[in-house]
Amino acid sequence: MTTEVLRKYKTFSQEDFAEMIKLVLIPFLALLFFLATWSIGASRVETSLGALPGPASVWTQFSVLIDEHNAERTKEAAFYERQEKRNAKKLAKNPDAKVKIRSYTGKPTFFDQIMTSLYTVFTGFILGSLIAIPLGIISGLSNTMYRAINPIVQVMKPVSPLAWLPIVTMVVSAVYVSSDPMFSKSFVTSAITVTLCCMWPTLINTAVGVSSIDKDLLNVSQVLRLNFMTKVWKIVLPSAMPMIFTGLRLSLGIGWMVLIAAEMLAQNPGLGKFVWDEFQNGSSNSLSRIMVAVLVIGFIGFVLDRGMLLLQKKVSWDKSAVLR
Amino acid sequence: MSNEYLNIDYVTMDFPTPDGPYRALNKVDLVIEQGEFISLIGHSGCGKSTVLNIVAGLLQATEGGVVLEGKEVNEPAPDRAVVFQNHSLLPWLTAYQNVELAVKQVFKRTKSRSEMKEWIEHNLHLVHMDHAMHKLPSEISGGMKQRVGIARALAMQPKVLLMDEPFGALDALTRAHMQESLMEIQADLKNTVIMITHDVDEAVLLSDRIVMMTNGPSATIGEILDIELPRPRNRVALSDDPTYNHYRHQVLQFLYERQRNPAEIEEENELADEVDAQASDVVLNLVKSEEAA
Numbered sequence: 001m002t003t004e005v006l007r008k009y010k011t012f013s014q015e016d017f018a019e020m021i022k023l024v025l026i027p028f029l030a031l032l033f034f035l036a037t038w039s040i041g042a043s044r045v046e047t048s049l050g051a052l053p054g055p056a057s058v059w060t061q062f063s064v065l066i067d068e069h070n071a072e073r074t075k076e077a078a079f080y081e082r083q084e085k086r087n088a089k090k091l092a093k094n095p096d097a098k099v100k101i102r103s104y105t106g107k108p109t110f111f112d113q114i115m116t117s118l119y120t121v122f123t124g125f126i127l128g129s130l131i132a133i134p135l136g137i138i139s140g141l142s143n144t145m146y147r148a149i150n151p152i153v154q155v156m157k158p159v160s161p162l163a164w165l166p167i168v169t170m171v172v173s174a175v176y177v178s179s180d181p182m183f184s185k186s187f188v189t190s191a192i193t194v195t196l197c198c199m200w201p202t203l204i205n206t207a208v209g210v211s212s213i214d215k216d217l218l219n220v221s222q223v224l225r226l227n228f229m230t231k232v233w234k235i236v237l238p239s240a241m242p243m244i245f246t247g248l249r250l251s252l253g254i255g256w257m258v259l260i261a262a263e264m265l266a267q268n269p270g271l272g273k274f275v276w277d278e279f280q281n282g283s284s285n286s287l288s289r290i291m292v293a294v295l296v297i298g299f300i301g302f303v304l305d306r307g308m309l310l311l312q313k314k315v316s317w318d319k320s321a322v323l324r
Numbered sequence: 325m326s327n328e329y330l331n332i333d334y335v336t337m338d339f340p341t342p343d344g345p346y347r348a349l350n351k352v353d354l355v356i357e358q359g360e361f362i363s364l365i366g367h368s369g370c371g372k373s374t375v376l377n378i379v380a381g382l383l384q385a386t387e388g389g390v391v392l393e394g395k396e397v398n399e400p401a402p403d404r405a406v407v408f409q410n411h412s413l414l415p416w417l418t419a420y421q422n423v424e425l426a427v428k429q430v431f432k433r434t435k436s437r438s439e440m441k442e443w444i445e446h447n448l449h450l451v452h453m454d455h456a457m458h459k460l461p462s463e464i465s466g467g468m469k470q471r472v473g474i475a476r477a478l479a480m481q482p483k484v485l486l487m488d489e490p491f492g493a494l495d496a497l498t499r500a501h502m503q504e505s506l507m508e509i510q511a512d513l514k515n516t517v518i519m520i521t522h523d524v525d526e527a528v529l530l531s532d533r534i535v536m537m538t539n540g541p542s543a544t545i546g547e548i549l550d551i552e553l554p555r556p557r558n559r560v561a562l563s564d565d566p567t568y569n570h571y572r573h574q575v576l577q578f579l580y581e582r583q584r585n586p587a588e589i590e591e592e593n594e595l596a597d598e599v600d601a602q603a604s605d606v607v608l609n610l611v612k613s614e615e616a617a
Contacts, residue, residue, distance in 0.1 A: 219412070
């Protein structure tokens with residue numbers, strides 16, 4: 001028993017240590033090298049807003065953004081507290097008095113903008129997936145449908161979000177008319193642009209996944225005379241699931257990239273607008289703040305991708321498949 | 325024909341190719357009685373699977389047709405259940421769920437939920453799979469997967485059971501074991517079975533009749549051999565039985581003398597060509613050397 005434990009301990013101290021160096025030390029050194037290069041390189045680039053910020057000033061601005069967020073929240077809490085007190089006083093004087101409850105109208109902080117961006121990208125992404133997956137299944141099952149859709153998809157796929165945006169903006173302004181809109185126009189425009197750009201990978205991958213289903217499984221479905229829905233639900237979907245998820249991951253990645261551009265132009269109060277506003281603002285801190293946004297955008301993109309991977313692992317029937 | 329149950333009536337099958345239609349089957353004609361066990365044997369590419377797929381309704385014959393109990397069949401249905409060579413279980417469903425999918429489809433109006441459960445379990449029991457009912461196909465061996473495939477087919481209560489080289493992918497011992505199981509089930513249920521096989525012993529051991537097919541293109545039935553061995557049959561006892569060996573010999577003779585494997589013949593022809601070429605080289609050299617002299 002003890003020798004076994006010792007052996008385990010020994011193997012840990014030698015082989016696992018080497019493994020740890022590979023896993024932790026190498027990426028860590030690479031990161032250090034990156035930060036050093038950035039720090040030295042950036043200080044040599046002189047812009048109209050001063051030297052290009054290095055890692056240190058970006059980090060400072062990140063904490064400033066957190067402080068600003070906390071300050072805004074405190075102000076908001078204070079605002080509601082004052083309002084409540086005022087209303088309570090009013091009611092104490094005259095129980096029949098009409099009390100107005102106003103919502104706080106302070107400017108959104110960096111973190112509010114992150115939430116808006118996430119909300120917008122998921123709206124666009126889910127909308128896109130709801131269109132792309134059924135369409136992909138149909139065109140994967142029917143050669144005629146595939147031939148019909150394929151040229152359109154191939155032409156639409158490479159179109160930049162910036163080209164879609166003016167059209168989407170005009171269409172949304174014309175069609176989405178309401179005196180009390182549930183969503184702001186900028187939100188709808190951004191979300192639809194995301195939809196238009198991110199549905200293609202899902203559509204293509206779903207179609208490919210569905211069309212490469214094992215012929216024998218389709219024969220089984222024929223022998224059993226499964227109706228269309230049962231066939232799709234029991235055979236087609238599970239079989240194409242890995243490909244569908246590959247598509248979904250690509251789509252979400254594209255959607256997130258597209259969103260930042262869309263928000264800049266549509267003025268949807270998310271990360272894109274943050275970057276644009278800082279750019280227009282042009283203070284000495286602007287570049288650092290934009291770089292904070294760049295890093296956060298990258299990090300969120302990474303987290304979204306890992307999230308999709310986790311979800312894929314959860315719904316995948318083949319637990320032995322290597323997903324990366 | 326009083327006992328006609330399944331009639332494969334002059335079936336001809338052409339497949340379209342860029343060089344015009346390719347005739348895979350030519351006037352395959354076979355009448356099968358209820359409860360009969362038929363083996364289709366022949367070399368690869370002789371159209372055995374095509375015959376089976378036409379009976380299953382997965383392919384439509386160019387000429388002729390298939391009549392089951394007096395009705396023509398031209399589309400797939402659970403009354404002609406197929407056991408596929410590579411089991412074709414849905415990998416995301418457990419053994420139980422795979423059979424359940426078939427049972428729900430066939431008996432959705434006639435059986436209650438608990439009756440269905442009982443029926444599924446009964447069929448899995450029949451193929452000795454009760455212990456691994458709730459395992460996924462990836463968690464069980466090849467032989468077990470094929471058992472589940474058979475259970476799924478049996479659970480449909482088919483009029484005809486079609487098996488496309490059901491044990492072709494299994495090792496010899498597992499295959500023997502599966503053949504025993506199949507004979508047991510067959511003694512019990514007396515299904516009408518058409519089985520494709522490559523294995524002469526398997527064909528003789530299991531069948532009432534062996535249908536031997538000629539090589540394609542334009543493959544057709546070359547010979548039909550009635551196997552009049554009493555049942556139950558015992559593999560070991562039969563291996564020393566002169567009648568059994570006689571049947572075996574007849575099938576082998578058909579396959580390896582009268583209908584040789586086309587790939588082999590081609591190989592031999594190539595070899596002969598090569599020898600010819602070498603011979604002519606030698607002659608040429610001789611002539612040349614004579615001329616030089």
